[in-house]
Amino acid sequence: MLLYTLRRILIMIPIMVMISVVVFALALAMPGDALSGQIDPANSDPEYIEEMRERLGLNDPVHVQYGRWMAGVVQWDFGRSFVHRMDVTEVIGQRLPNTILLSVMSLIITYILAFTMGRYAGRHPYTPGDYGIQGINYLMLAIPSFVAAIFAIFFFSFQLGWFPATGSVGSGVTPGTFEYYLSRLHHAALPALVLGGLTTASYTQFLRNDIIESSQKDYVRTARAKGTSENEIYNKHILRNSIIPIVTLFGFDIASIIGGAVIIETVFAYRGIGELLISSIDRRDSSVVVAVTLMLSVATLVGNLIADLVYGVVDPRIRVE
Amino acid sequence: MKKSLLLSVLLTTSIFAAACGGNDGNNDADPADNGNDANNADVNNDENNDGNEDNDTAQEDAPQGGTVTYGFTQPFAGLFDWAHYEGQDDSLALKIFNGDALVKTGDDLRPEPHLAHDWEWSDDNLTVTFHLEEGVMWHNGEELTAEDFEYAWEVIAHEDYTGPRVSNVNIIEGFEEYNSGDADSLSGVEIEDDYTLSVTFNEPMPNAVDQLWTYPMPKAHLEHIDVADLEDADEIRREPVGLGAYQVTNIISGEQVEFEAFEDYWRGTPNLDGVVYRVIDGAQAAELLAQGEVDIIDLPPSQAVTVEGDDRVYLEEIEALSYSYIGFKLGHWDGEQNVMDNEKFHSKELRHAFAHAIDRQGIIDSFSEGYGQVINAPESVISWAYPDETDLNQYEYDPERAQELLAEAGYEDQTGDGFVETPDGEEFTVNFMAMSGTEISEPRAQYIVQNLQDAGINARLQDGQLFEFNLFYDLVEEDDADIDLFMGAWGLAADPDPTGLWKSDDFWNFPRWVNEESDELIERGLSEEAFDDDYRREVYQEWHQLVNDELPLIPLNSPVDVYGIASDVGGVTVDIRDAITDPHLWYREQ
Numbered sequence: 001m002l003l004y005t006l007r008r009i010l011i012m013i014p015i016m017v018m019i020s021v022v023v024f025a026l027a028l029a030m031p032g033d034a035l036s037g038q039i040d041p042a043n044s045d046p047e048y049i050e051e052m053r054e055r056l057g058l059n060d061p062v063h064v065q066y067g068r069w070m071a072g073v074v075q076w077d078f079g080r081s082f083v084h085r086m087d088v089t090e091v092i093g094q095r096l097p098n099t100i101l102l103s104v105m106s107l108i109i110t111y112i113l114a115f116t117m118g119r120y121a122g123r124h125p126y127t128p129g130d131y132g133i134q135g136i137n138y139l140m141l142a143i144p145s146f147v148a149a150i151f152a153i154f155f156f157s158f159q160l161g162w163f164p165a166t167g168s169v170g171s172g173v174t175p176g177t178f179e180y181y182l183s184r185l186h187h188a189a190l191p192a193l194v195l196g197g198l199t200t201a202s203y204t205q206f207l208r209n210d211i212i213e214s215s216q217k218d219y220v221r222t223a224r225a226k227g228t229s230e231n232e233i234y235n236k237h238i239l240r241n242s243i244i245p246i247v248t249l250f251g252f253d254i255a256s257i258i259g260g261a262v263i264i265e266t267v268f269a270y271r272g273i274g275e276l277l278i279s280s281i282d283r284r285d286s287s288v289v290v291a292v293t294l295m296l297s298v299a300t301l302v303g304n305l306i307a308d309l310v311y312g313v314v315d316p317r318i319r320v321e
Numbered sequence: 322m323k324k325s326l327l328l329s330v331l332l333t334t335s336i337f338a339a340a341c342g343g344n345d346g347n348n349d350a351d352p353a354d355n356g357n358d359a360n361n362a363d364v365n366n367d368e369n370n371d372g373n374e375d376n377d378t379a380q381e382d383a384p385q386g387g388t389v390t391y392g393f394t395q396p397f398a399g400l401f402d403w404a405h406y407e408g409q410d411d412s413l414a415l416k417i418f419n420g421d422a423l424v425k426t427g428d429d430l431r432p433e434p435h436l437a438h439d440w441e442w443s444d445d446n447l448t449v450t451f452h453l454e455e456g457v458m459w460h461n462g463e464e465l466t467a468e469d470f471e472y473a474w475e476v477i478a479h480e481d482y483t484g485p486r487v488s489n490v491n492i493i494e495g496f497e498e499y500n501s502g503d504a505d506s507l508s509g510v511e512i513e514d515d516y517t518l519s520v521t522f523n524e525p526m527p528n529a530v531d532q533l534w535t536y537p538m539p540k541a542h543l544e545h546i547d548v549a550d551l552e553d554a555d556e557i558r559r560e561p562v563g564l565g566a567y568q569v570t571n572i573i574s575g576e577q578v579e580f581e582a583f584e585d586y587w588r589g590t591p592n593l594d595g596v597v598y599r600v601i602d603g604a605q606a607a608e609l610l611a612q613g614e615v616d617i618i619d620l621p622p623s624q625a626v627t628v629e630g631d632d633r634v635y636l637e638e639i640e641a642l643s644y645s646y647i648g649f650k651l652g653h654w655d656g657e658q659n660v661m662d663n664e665k666f667h668s669k670e671l672r673h674a675f676a677h678a679i680d681r682q683g684i685i686d687s688f689s690e691g692y693g694q695v696i697n698a699p700e701s702v703i704s705w706a707y708p709d710e711t712d713l714n715q716y717e718y719d720p721e722r723a724q725e726l727l728a729e730a731g732y733e734d735q736t737g738d739g740f741v742e743t744p745d746g747e748e749f750t751v752n753f754m755a756m757s758g759t760e761i762s763e764p765r766a767q768y769i770v771q772n773l774q775d776a777g778i779n780a781r782l783q784d785g786q787l788f789e790f791n792l793f794y795d796l797v798e799e800d801d802a803d804i805d806l807f808m809g810a811w812g813l814a815a816d817p818d819p820t821g822l823w824k825s826d827d828f829w830n831f832p833r834w835v836n837e838e839s840d841e842l843i844e845r846g847l848s849e850e851a852f853d854d855d856y857r858r859e860v861y862q863e864w865h866q867l868v869n870d871e872l873p874l875i876p877l878n879s880p881v882d883v884y885g886i887a888s889d890v891g892g893v894t895v896d897i898r899d900a901i902t903d904p905h906l907w908y909r910e911q
Binding site: 154 | 388395396398399400405407483552571573574575576577579599601604609612791
């Protein structure tokens with residue numbers, strides 16, 4: 001197991017190097033740079049822009065720029081954001097807590113929803129309740145997240161007034177107080193609901209199918225024959241086995257949640273990593289774009305790694321030597 | 322996205338000094354007004370005890386208390402210092418807590434007294450002496466003095482300075498010596514006493530006060546920081562100090578800034594308890610306004626029409642300080658200057674034909690909901706230098722006239738395919754290049770192409786597509802060989818000097834138009850005779866007539882900005898750049 005883990009981690013290194021090359025090359029291939037939007041005849045003349053390009057090293061050959069950037073990255077220096085005029089690590093650091101809060105909340109929502117619905121549907125397969133749950137799930141899977149987000153804002157914020165429509169925290173609250181954290185939760189709730197609700201479908205279906213499959217296995221029949229109560233069979237014997245595929249999904253989900261957050265955060269004007277990525281692409285703030293993309297790639301890799309490892313932990317049969 | 326309609330040219334001092342058009346009446350210290358002040362003092366606000374003599378809180382009976390939320394649609398960078406900020410995202414917040422400058426821009430875009438209640442020129446037109454208001458307080462309790470201005474100029478002139486404002490300071494005498502480190506101070510700046518300072522310029526310029534950097538910096542607050550580190554300093558990013566009507570209490574990065582009323586504000590205690598500057602999603606701006614999540618916001622016309630007649634909201638309009646145009650590519654940039662070597666559009670009749678072929682009013686009606694005005698000169702209609710239209714060719718929409726002009730220029734349909742050929746009988750196709758970015762970009766570009774085709778010009782979208790903002794300007798800048806026509810826009814400074822966009826050695830002269838007479842007129846507009854306003858106006862009139870006739874670009878329209886304001890919020894004056902003029906006068910009905 002240890003050897004396996006180490007091997008997996010070692011393999012990640014060349015993958016990450018390749019990812020960094022691709023990400024860096026793509027960022028540079030975007031037309032324009034952070035300075036193209038700064039044209040201002042009354043203020044900054046072409047020489048100023050040229051001088052800034054020179055100073056920022058934008059005129060150097062690609063491999064030189066890459067080498068310089070990579071040398072910084074290994075020292076945990078991702079360069080400076082031209083738009084924010086700050087170190088990239090600090091820009092990301094400011095946004096990261098918001099995205100983490102959003103992701104955790106949406107995961108919790110996904111789990112609660114999927115667990116309840118999947119268990120019910122698995123225990124009562126081919127009933128109207130099961131079909132209803134499936135229908136809702138496919139519908140949610142089919143709705144693009146930005147449409148769902150706008151609907152949610154319209155319905156829950158504008159019509160019902162339950163949740164704020166934008167932002168990550170209200171005004172007039174002092175950081176550190178109880179109201180402050182409550183306000184942050186309140187602001188994250190609606191985007192998390194949309195983000196979590198839309199990814200519920202796959203979890204629910206996995207759980208449902210696995211429960212149905214397990215319920216016809218021999219050990220279940222044995223348990224039934226012994227007179228074990230139905231509740232105990234489903235909650236104890238079947239559920240434990242059926243959770244395994246869901247655990248695997250968790251790892252992959254880290255990536256898909258962050259991907260989904262890019263869109264959701266933009267619609268809700270929720271200041272997180274996703275929103276940062278979009279606005280940085282828009283403004284050609286390539287150091288931020290590269291850093292965020294790299295971060296998301298690493299998150300995906302680590303997510304997969306966790307999924308593989310946890311799989312081995314929960315299911316001894318799959319343990320690899 | 323918004324940015325894509327304009328090059329972001331929104332940054333000159335003269336503009337942001339702007340702020341305060343439209344409240345002239347309030348500033349006049351006329352006796353009747355003062356009496357009024359006294360009468361209402363107790364009704365008004367018992368906290369209003371700072372003894373500020375020229376207290377011009379005009380709406381004495383305005384309701385007190387409450388907060389107002391000002392909305393914007395792009396996250397702010399958080400660089401809360403005039404000398405360093407980059408875009409409107411930060412300048413809006415800056416206007417709320419630190420919007421006062423040496424001079425402000427009046428209704429006709431000329432400098433008017435503000436922090437300097439008076440100034441005079443020396444006889445040689447080189448030195449200007451400013452007399453400052455007394456008793457203006459910074460939020461940290463220091464009083465504003467002449468040193469705060471000197472400090473601001475010295476920061477910008479410093480060799481380690483990292484922002485883009487050097488051109489507003491390098492006109493001061495002694496800049497070179499100070500910038501290179503040979504001198505300890507700017508020799509052109511002289512402080513006579515705390516409230517009097519004079520500035521000497523390198524050469525006489527009629528627009529020197531427009532050009533000069535006019536925002537003070539709180540010296541006592543920032544002095545201990547190295548110039549190179551200023552843009553990273555917490556004193557700017559987290560605890561900025563201003564002298565405006567509101568002071569910063571809380572900053573949530575990229576999302577919102579909260580302000581509370583500053584009671585010692587030099588023009589009187591604000592009506593409100595506080596202001597919130599909040600970033601929201603642009604696509605929902607109108608709805609969020611109606612829902613009360615924001616109270617004041619700049620609305621695109623397509624959203625403004627959706628809340629017309631809604632009693633939760635009222636709309637205010639103002640002509641923007643910008644214009645859009647369709648340019649002809651007439652040449653290329655050779656690294657030093659423009660060379661007008663593209664023969665394709667050398668015929669003036671041909672260019673005139675294009676102008677007549679395009680339905681410019683139709684564009685405004687169809688795509689901007691009528692918010693905008695057709696122009697025939699590359700200048701905003703609100704500028705004092707906007708020429709007399711009666712002397713300009715009107716280029717009204719007339720496809721037949723366009724065809725006549727094409728025929729006069731020798732462009733006729735010889736093959737019978739409905740499109741004209743060049744005088745040499747060759748096929749004449751025109752690429753039209755436009756920016757993507759908003760939902761109207763595509764249909765508007767198609768509309769223009771259709772206009773040209775109706776007049777018999779074989780026009781098409783370049784590569785059959787629109788171009789994203791950055792790519793668009795990259796291609797325009799490098800004079801991509803495929804470009805024939807391109808649709809762009811310019812934001813303008815308050816001063817009408819065309820240098821920078823129009824001279825033969827200006828890189829941003831995108832049409833690459835070279836004309837000696839134009840160069841000469843532009844220079845005359847900045848000559849010493851031009852200290853005489855009438856002379857300068859005449860020069861620009863002449864220049865506009867020349868451009869209007871030569872037509873290196875077809876001016877399309879001067880847009881109208883629409884602000885949506887919550888119906889219970891009052892005292893808001895919309896201005897060329899934003900609606901934050903005199904925020905201390907804002908009030909909220911209780």
